[in-house]
Amino acid sequence: MSATVLNESALRWAAATIFGVSIAADVYVFATRGPRWTRAFDHLLHLSMAAAMIAMAWRIRPASHSLVPIVFFLLAAGWFVLVAGGRRCTLGDRITNCYNATMMIAMAWMYTLMNGSLAGYTDHSPDHVLAGSAPTHIAGAPMPAAQMPQTTSGAGAWIAAANWIVTLGFAVAAMLWLWRYVGAWRAGRSAAAGPLTELGLLSQAFAAAGTALMFGVMG
Numbered sequence: 001m002s003a004t005v006l007n008e009s010a011l012r013w014a015a016a017t018i019f020g021v022s023i024a025a026d027v028y029v030f031a032t033r034g035p036r037w038t039r040a041f042d043h044l045l046h047l048s049m050a051a052a053m054i055a056m057a058w059r060i061r062p063a064s065h066s067l068v069p070i071v072f073f074l075l076a077a078g079w080f081v082l083v084a085g086g087r088r089c090t091l092g093d094r095i096t097n098c099y100n101a102t103m104m105i106a107m108a109w110m111y112t113l114m115n116g117s118l119a120g121y122t123d124h125s126p127d128h129v130l131a132g133s134a135p136t137h138i139a140g141a142p143m144p145a146a147q148m149p150q151t152t153s154g155a156g157a158w159i160a161a162a163n164w165i166v167t168l169g170f171a172v173a174a175m176l177w178l179w180r181y182v183g184a185w186r187a188g189r190s191a192a193a194g195p196l197t198e199l200g201l202l203s204q205a206f207a208a209a210g211t212a213l214m215f216g217v218m219g
Helices: 003-033 037-057 068-084 091-114 155-190 199-218
Strands: 136-138 141-143
Touching: 003 037, 003 199, 037 068, 037 091, 037 199, 068 091, 091 155, 091 199, 155 199
Parallel strands: none
Antiparallel strands: 136 141
């Protein structure tokens, strides 16, 4: 097995593991906290995002080259903006909801690039990059070789730069969410709240790290 194939497999398993942890943490919070219907809907959108990322990494793409996921995640972003504007939303919740809206917009952006909808941009999306430079087989389906990345100019240059900015932004966000989780976990341990305190923060940390990984592959 070539080093290229091993690297592709490592990236795919890394993405699946990171988003899998995020999904597990979200499911635990959803199942144990009995949240309001708005919070339940928030968790469902997070689960959809994480599942979509795993599907991208493993090229499970029934709708990845259509407008459906783009519209879905733009509507999801609109939902979080709407919630952030609610009267009863605290400042911390507003910031979190605006962050969630940004993540949903990033998902729509990624699907837009996968669709090849932007002129002048060479497809470096996870769907193509993780396909590898040699044919492989996953889940019994042949995977065609991806073209080598090509130098882009003009629109392609600023799109690539935007992808790296998004990568850096979500990497920083992952560290901030993890820092918040560690602080909440320590406070919960001091109050004998149990080892699974504030898993929602951990879910956010892993989702941000996975998003940074996927955009890093694109860059």
